[in-house]
Every structure is written in structure tokens, then in C-alpha cells.
Amino acid sequence: xxxxxxxxxxxxxxxxxxxxxxxxxxxxxxxxxxxxxxxxxxxxxxxxxxxxxxxxxxxxxxxxxxxxxxxxxxxxxxxxxxxxxxxxxxxxxxxxxxxxxxxxxxxxxxxxxxxxxxxxxxxxxxxxxxxxxxxxxxxxxxxxxxxxxxxxxxxxxxxxxxxxxxxxxxxxxxxxxxxxxxxxxxxxxxxxxxxxxxxxxxxxxxxxxxxxxxxxxxxxxxxxxxxxxxxxxxxxxxxxxxxxxxxxxxxxxxxxxxxxxxxxxxxxxxxxxxxxxxxxxxxxxxxxxxxxxxxxxxxxxxxxxxxxxxxxxxxxxxxxxxxxxxxxxxxxxxxxxxxxxxxxxxxxxxxxxxxxxxxxxxxxxxxxxxxxxxxxxxxxxxxxxxxxxxxxxxxxxxxx
Numbered sequence: 001x002x003x004x005x006x007x008x009x010x011x012x013x014x015x016x017x018x019x020x021x022x023x024x025x026x027x028x029x030x031x032x033x034x035x036x037x038x039x040x041x042x043x044x045x046x047x048x049x050x051x052x053x054x055x056x057x058x059x060x061x062x063x064x065x066x067x068x069x070x071x072x073x074x075x076x077x078x079x080x081x082x083x084x085x086x087x088x089x090x091x092x093x094x095x096x097x098x099x100x101x102x103x104x105x106x107x108x109x110x111x112x113x114x115x116x117x118x119x120x121x122x123x124x125x126x127x128x129x130x131x132x133x134x135x136x137x138x139x140x141x142x143x144x145x146x147x148x149x150x151x152x153x154x155x156x157x158x159x160x161x162x163x164x165x166x167x168x169x170x171x172x173x174x175x176x177x178x179x180x181x182x183x184x185x186x187x188x189x190x191x192x193x194x195x196x197x198x199x200x201x202x203x204x205x206x207x208x209x210x211x212x213x214x215x216x217x218x219x220x221x222x223x224x225x226x227x228x229x230x231x232x233x234x235x236x237x238x239x240x241x242x243x244x245x246x247x248x249x250x251x252x253x254x255x256x257x258x259x260x261x262x263x264x265x266x267x268x269x270x271x272x273x274x275x276x277x278x279x280x281x282x283x284x285x286x287x288x289x290x291x292x293x294x295x296x297x298x299x300x301x302x303x304x305x306x307x308x309x310x311x312x313x314x315x316x317x318x319x320x321x322x323x324x325x326x327x328x329x330x331x332x333x334x335x336x337x338x339x340x341x342x343x344x345x346x347x348x349x350x351x352x353x354x355x356x357x358x359x360x361x362x363x364x365x366x367x368x369x370x371x372x373x374x375x376x377x378x379x380x381x382x383x384x385x386x387x388x389x390x391x392x393x394x395x396x397x398x399x400x
Contacts, residue, residue: 001380002032004103005055006094006116008065010040012275014180014298015134016049018160019109021181024053025373031380032056034101036093036116038063058097062089065112068146069135071219071295072112080142087115094119103127105380108154110134111146117153128383130156133164133175135295136317144169156383158376160296163316176379179321180301181369187305190282197283201243201269208239208347210311211284213277213299214291216246216255221290221313221333223254226261226268228336233267235340237347242288245271245280281306286346289318292333297321300328304363309355311342327359 005023007016023033035050037043039059047057064086067074074080094116098106106120108131117129131154137143147168150157157175159165165175203209214220222244229242244262247255247270262268274280277299281287287303289312300310300321310328312318322328329345331338346352365371 001030001105001384002101002103003034003105003107003380004097004101005033005035005107005109006063006090006113007035007037007046007050007109008063008113009110010038010043010046012045012049015109015132016046017298018134018180020049020053020055021183021369022373022376023050023055024183025181025369026054026377028054031377034058034103036060036063036097060093060097062086062093063113063116064090065110066090066114066146066149067112068138068143069112069295070138070293071135073138074142087118090115091119091122095123098123098125098127104384105130108132111137111150111154111157114146114149114153117150121153128155128387129153130158130379130383133157133159133168136164136167139167143167156379158379161317161320163294163320164296176375178372178375178379179366180296180298181372182301182305182363182367183369184305184364184367187278187281187302189306190278193279194282197279201283203241203283206239207241208237208286208352209241209243209284210286210288210343210346211243211245211280211299211303211308212288212290213245213280213303214289214297215273216244216248216251216258218254219291219293219295220246221292222246222258223261224292224333225288225290225339226258226265228339229267230261230265232336232340233265235337235344236267237344239347240267240343242268243271243280243284244268245277246273247271248273277302278306281308284308285352286311289313290333291315291318301363301367304359304367307356307360309346309352309359311339311346323358323362327355327362 033055035055036058039061050057066083106129111131137147160180262270287299287308287310289297294315294317296317313333314330329342331342
């Protein structure tokens with residue numbers, strides 16, 4: 001089976017790490033993965049990740065994303081023109097690659113490269129096309145148009161949460177929910193690393209560290225979290241500390257606001273952005289995800305694999321990633337008292353131990369790369385098995 005993937009970004013973010021985990025788990029004796037990536041400055045790390053996983057990588061300058069999700073909302077005319085201008089060149093590139101490589105399946109690593117699905121159809125080769133839904137599409141006119149293009153040219157969707165599938169509109173398209181991947185051989189507890197990291201950060205044995213691990217943007221809610229901590233400081237368990245990780249050079253006005261709020265708090269620490277967060281996660285006790293805009297959180301997957309419960313805002317994407325009251329807790333971001341009550345509960349050693357054990361088990365069942373690679377390959381095989389005589393799959397839902 002030959003698979004042709006189209007990846008949309010030239011920076012080594014969560015999407016390419018998930019794709020690399022998928023590629024690494026494929027049986028290369030039976031499956032040949034080829035990944036087309038954007039040929040942009042800085043894409044070397046993306047290439048290295050995918051080649052290390054065992055993929056043949058093709059860099060092409062005409063791969064440009066057509067954004068329209070809650071993570072990249074496309075709010076200006078310039079952004080819309082940029083997206084539109086890249087649609088046809090990507091379609092023509094995909095047509096060329098599909099004719100040349102003759103893959104059995106075309107897999108888009110994001111709905112934003114829908115141009116590759118259009119190009120696959122333009123090639124005349126009726127290959128099954130899969131698109132990964134990595135964040136919900138916008139509910140406005142622009143997002144509905146992007147959803148419509150995907151629904152027209154994609155045969156099956158694999159979404160990292162059910163909310164992503166719902167954002168594609170009604171009637172529900174053929175799709176599967178397969179959570180993001182975590183390599184549980186890489187993300188696993190290491191007591192020595194934990195002790196070293198906590199000592200380096202100045203966190204004592206009695207400190208209960210709540211780690212927010214995401215880029216410092218308005219959608220990720222770090223400012224609201226830090227302000228809620230400051231407003232309710234007298235109510236918070238004295239053992240609670242909050243590590244706000246993700247600060248970058250030149251982060252802009254919002255990041256500056258967060259930095260100033262952290263500086264005013266005796267409970268908060270500002271930590272720079274890191275590509276390898278294993279040490280930080282190991283050193284923490286709870287993952288906190290204060291997002292204000294619906295999208296998924298890799299830190300929940302990786303934290304659970306290392307036995308860390310999660311405290312998340314009540315957004316549907318995030319609530320799917322926990323078992324409420326077992327592997328984590330959810331709070332209303334507009335109600336600081338809910339946040340503080342949850343923090344205090346997770347500061348109790350017996351409660352936290354219960355949540356930690358449950359999160360570790362849940363990660364093995366739902367987030368482990370080995371398990372979710374098998375679920376993804378099951379989708380591939382069923383799509384091929386249900387294909388018609390011309391190679392086009394039937395529009396049936398597949399739930400591995």
C-alpha cells in the first residue's frame with residue numbers, strides 16, 4: 001500500500017509530530033509512506049522528523065494552507081487572498097504527484113490542504129482521499145466554505161475529537177474519531193528527571209505544580225488563568241504553584257500582558273517555549289489548559305501518558321480528552337471560583353494520586369501511538385476494501 005500525505009506547515013508543531021508518530025508506527029514492509037511538505041525556510045526540522053519516522057519526503061513550494069479554523073481564523077482580507085491564491089497551485093501540484101506516484105490513498109494532514117483533494121480528483125485517478133481534522137473549522141461564512149470544499153472532495157475524515165467532525169456541518173460526513181498520538185515509550189515518567197527539573201526550577205517537594213503548556217496567545221487563555229489566580233490568591237491551597245510555559249521572543253502585546261501578570265504573582269513562573277517538554281511535564285503534577293477558544297491540547301495527551309491529570313476549561317474539545325472526576329476536572333473559565341475549587345481538590349495527595357493513576361491508564365487506552373496507528377490503518381484498509389471498481393470508496397462511516 002502506497003500512501004501519499006500532504007502536510008501543511010513548515011514549523012515542527014503538533015501536527016507534524018502527530019504525523020511522524022503515525023508514520024513511525026506503520027509496517028514499512030506493507031506500507032510505503034510518502035509525505036509532501038512545504039518547501040519553506042526552516043522546514044528542515046519537519047523533514048528530519050518525518051525521515052526519521054521512515055517516510056520519503058518531498059518538499060514542494062506550492063503547498064500552502066487554506067486556513068479557516070479556530071486556531072488560524074483568517075480574519076483579514078490579506079489572509080484570505082493568501083489562502084485563495086494558494087488553492088489552485090496546490091491542486092495542480094497534487095494532480096501531478098498523484099499521476100506520478102500512483103498512491104493507493106491520499107491523506108491530508110489537515111483540512112487546510114483541501115487543494116490536494118481537489119487535485120487528486122483533477123488527476124482522474126479515483127483514489128480514496130482522507131483529511132485529518134486537527135481543529136474545528138470556523139462557523140462563519142469563510143469556515144463554512146472551507147468545510148464545503150472538504151465535504152465535496154474528501155471521502156473520509158479522521159478527527160482528533162468529535163467536535164472537529166461536528167464543525168464540518170450536517171449531514172454528518174463519513175468520519176472516525178481517533179485521538180492524537182503519544183509515543184508512550186518516549187513520554188513516560190522518569191523520577192530522576194523529575195527531581196532534577198524540579199530542583200532546577202526551585203520547586204520544593206511540597207509544591208503542587210500546575211503546568212500550562214501552550215503558546216502564549218489569546219486563544220490559549222494564559223492571561224485569564226493568571227488573573228484568576230491573583231484575584232483568588234487567599235483561597236488557593238498554599239501548596240499550589242503555576243508554571244506558565246510558552247513564552248517566545250517578540251511575542252507581542254498579549255504576551256507582555258501575561259508576563260506582567262506573572263511578575264505580579266508570587267505563585268506563578270514564566271517559562272520559555274520548548275520543543276521538548278518532557279522534563280517540564282515530568283516535573284509538574286497537573287496539566288492545566290485554560291483555553292478560551294475551542295481546539296485540542298497536546299499537553300493533555302502527553303501529560304496523561306506520564307500520569308498527570310488535567311484541569312481544563314469547559315470546551316467540548318477539551319472535555320473529550322478527560323473522564324470528568326477520574327482523569328481530570330473541567331471548570332468554567334468565566335467562574336474563577338470553579339477553577340480554585342478544582343485546584344484545591346487536586347492539591348490533596350490522595351485525590352491527585354487517584355487522578356494520576358486513572359490518567360495513566362486512560363492514556364494507554366486512548367492516546368497510545370501503537371493503538372491509534374492500528375485504528376488509522378484499519379480506516380485505510382476498510383476504505384480500500386469498500387472501494388468501487390474505479391477505485392472510489394463508498395461514502396460509508398468507518399469506526400475502527
